[in-house]
Amino acid sequence: MYQPELWHEVYVVLGGGAAALAGLVIVAASVRADLIMSKPHLRMRARNNTLSMISIVGGSILVLLPQEATLLGIELIVFNLAWASLPASVIAYELRKPAGLALHLPVLALSFYLLAALGGVSLIARWGGGLYLTTAAYFSYLLVAVLNAYLLLLPQQKR
16 A cells, blocks of 8 residues: 555556557547537547546656655645646636536546545555555546547537
8 A cells, every 4th residue: 555666567557548548539539620629618628638647647657656655645645736726727617607517527537636646645644545545546537538538529419
């Protein structure tokens, strides 16, 4: 739980999977580029989905770096809270200027970043779930990204 070096293979897989998925989201967005560019909510979904996968690659790199658990914990807290601003900005935008955007995915994304940051807190405290929390958050985010990529490819209903 609190020994990052034991998580090497897991984070190689998570980082590689996220990188591949980021590329697939870009391909999915390219296939539907005209539609996605014409609808702000789809453009935001494609952008945020790609950036979230890049964030998982970055978080995986942090875990793969040889370093002490306490330093990794600090890095995971700062890194994930910084990336949490991405879904938080979508939520804040919708609350300020309601455009009818569904907030379930940004709220879910925000909860994943907070859970990953909590994994950093747990590493520092040497209590709780440790890297299990961060791993669960990143893996769950990968699953949501697959759903998002699929939703980008589906025909859109007219509003």
